[in-house]
Amino acid sequence: MRERLRGLVADTRPLRNDHFRRLWTANIITVIGAQLTVVAVPAQIYADTGSSAYVGLTGLFGLVPLVVFGLWGGALADVFDRRTLLIISTSGLIGTSALFWVQAALGSTDVWLLLCLFSVQQAFFGINQPTRSAVLPRLLPPDLLPAANSLNMTVMMAGGIAGPLVAGILIPFIGLEWLYFIDTITLFATLSAVVRLPSLRIERPEGAGGLGRAPTPGLRSVVEGFTFLRTQPVLMMSFVVDLIAMVFGMPRALFPEIASESFDGPDAGGLAFAFLFAAIPIGAVVGGVLSGWVSRVEAQGRAVVVCILVWGAAMVGFGVAVGIAGASASLRTTMLVAAVLLLAVGGAADMASAAFRSSMLQTVATDEMRGRLQGIFIVVVAGGPRVADVAHGASAALIGTAAAAAGGGVLVVVGVVVAALAVPSFVRYRVTRVPETG
Numbered sequence: 001m002r003e004r005l006r007g008l009v010a011d012t013r014p015l016r017n018d019h020f021r022r023l024w025t026a027n028i029i030t031v032i033g034a035q036l037t038v039v040a041v042p043a044q045i046y047a048d049t050g051s052s053a054y055v056g057l058t059g060l061f062g063l064v065p066l067v068v069f070g071l072w073g074g075a076l077a078d079v080f081d082r083r084t085l086l087i088i089s090t091s092g093l094i095g096t097s098a099l100f101w102v103q104a105a106l107g108s109t110d111v112w113l114l115l116c117l118f119s120v121q122q123a124f125f126g127i128n129q130p131t132r133s134a135v136l137p138r139l140l141p142p143d144l145l146p147a148a149n150s151l152n153m154t155v156m157m158a159g160g161i162a163g164p165l166v167a168g169i170l171i172p173f174i175g176l177e178w179l180y181f182i183d184t185i186t187l188f189a190t191l192s193a194v195v196r197l198p199s200l201r202i203e204r205p206e207g208a209g210g211l212g213r214a215p216t217p218g219l220r221s222v223v224e225g226f227t228f229l230r231t232q233p234v235l236m237m238s239f240v241v242d243l244i245a246m247v248f249g250m251p252r253a254l255f256p257e258i259a260s261e262s263f264d265g266p267d268a269g270g271l272a273f274a275f276l277f278a279a280i281p282i283g284a285v286v287g288g289v290l291s292g293w294v295s296r297v298e299a300q301g302r303a304v305v306v307c308i309l310v311w312g313a314a315m316v317g318f319g320v321a322v323g324i325a326g327a328s329a330s331l332r333t334t335m336l337v338a339a340v341l342l343l344a345v346g347g348a349a350d351m352a353s354a355a356f357r358s359s360m361l362q363t364v365a366t367d368e369m370r371g372r373l374q375g376i377f378i379v380v381v382a383g384g385p386r387v388a389d390v391a392h393g394a395s396a397a398l399i400g401t402a403a404a405a406a407g408g409g410v411l412v413v414v415g416v417v418v419a420a421l422a423v424p425s426f427v428r429y430r431v432t433r434v435p436e437t438g
Contacts (some may be wrong), residue, residue, distance in 0.1 A: 074375015
């Protein structure tokens with residue numbers, strides 16, 4: 001029984017590495033603060049404008065700097081010491097969080113100022129995240145990468161539970177400015193962990209596909225990353241299926257309106273608002289705690305397809321639950337529970353999919369290409385939901401929130417089936433696991 005439980009719960013072997021453990025522990029603190037801002041920004045915009053379309057603009061204002069600085073940040077991560085880049089970008093995130101706090105404390109209702117600050121924050125995020133992800137294979141052996149990615153996802157999503165719940169409850173009492181202030185303070189935990197990393201200069205092997213030279217962190221370097229990706233169809237399809245899942249299936253821009261209109265919550269904050277934002281992370285955390293199985297999966301391509309199909313089906317059910325709640329006041333509480341549960345199922349599926357896709361990339365890419373490919377990966381992973389914000393916000397204005405959410409889920413299922421049939425080598429992708437000893 002003990003062995004069975006050990007195989008079920010999360011694989012914690014990566015935590016034996018001191019540097020990974022410090023980064024992971026710091027994230028427990030930092031992610032909660034970051035999620036407060038994730039909730040506060042759309043809440044402030046909806047409170048000021050009363051429009052999901054304006055909330056959806058966070059997708060556009062976040063996407064452009066994320067694409068530009070995500071790709072450029074990946075190129076920088078293949079030239080400069082990655083520890084130095086992490087220190088600079090983390091400091092930038094601290095500065096932008098402080099500016100969020102200042103504008104809220106001054107009582108600003110300028111939605112365009114808020115959106116511009118959000119863009120600056122996403123620019124620093126675009127540099128930070130590919131650099132951070134590219135560091136992992138330098139700290140851990142390949143067979144521990146799926147477990148490490150699952151542990152990171154679990155912490156991120158745990159913060160995604162605590163952040164929305166705390167924010168939804170506290171916004172009516174203390175205001176938005178204190179949420180931004182908490183985010184600013186908690187980021188110092190990550191800065192402390194990053195400063196303690198060793199020097200992480202790039203390893204440049206000669207021959208065997210290695211460039212053997214330091215690239216210039218400009219357009220040519222970015223193009224080299226895309227050129228390498230084009231030679232890896234399985235890796236490219238891992239990006240495509242994630243875009244399908246997120247662009248069509250991520251309904252988070254609708255949560256403020258759904259909470260207010262379908263579940264009779266206040267315009268800003270409230271329990272329904274908090275539960276909707278927390279539901280996907282709740283599912284991801286449960287999936288992460290029970291992620292011992294991901295280290296044993298060899299058919300990773302097939303696993304990703306199944307996970308995304310589950311995600312799409314869950315979003316269809318979520319949209320149906322929202323529609324029923326809007327049509328029948330007596331069923332609102334029941335449908336809120338159903339909606340939260342369906343979002344949680346989707347979150348668990350997305351966590352597993354992300355762990356497999358991250359491991360594919362970290363295993364295939366060489367160290368000298370890893371930053372650029374991680375830059376593309378971050379653009380896809382974080383950019384997809386921002387495109388979804390714009391698409392869902394605009395769709396909801398035309399056909400309503402329930403139809404927008406359910407219809408998006410249908411498109412996810414259809415899209416991933418078409419992709420799997422078009423590139424069967426992705427479905428057949430497998431890895432060979434080294435049995436654990438000792």
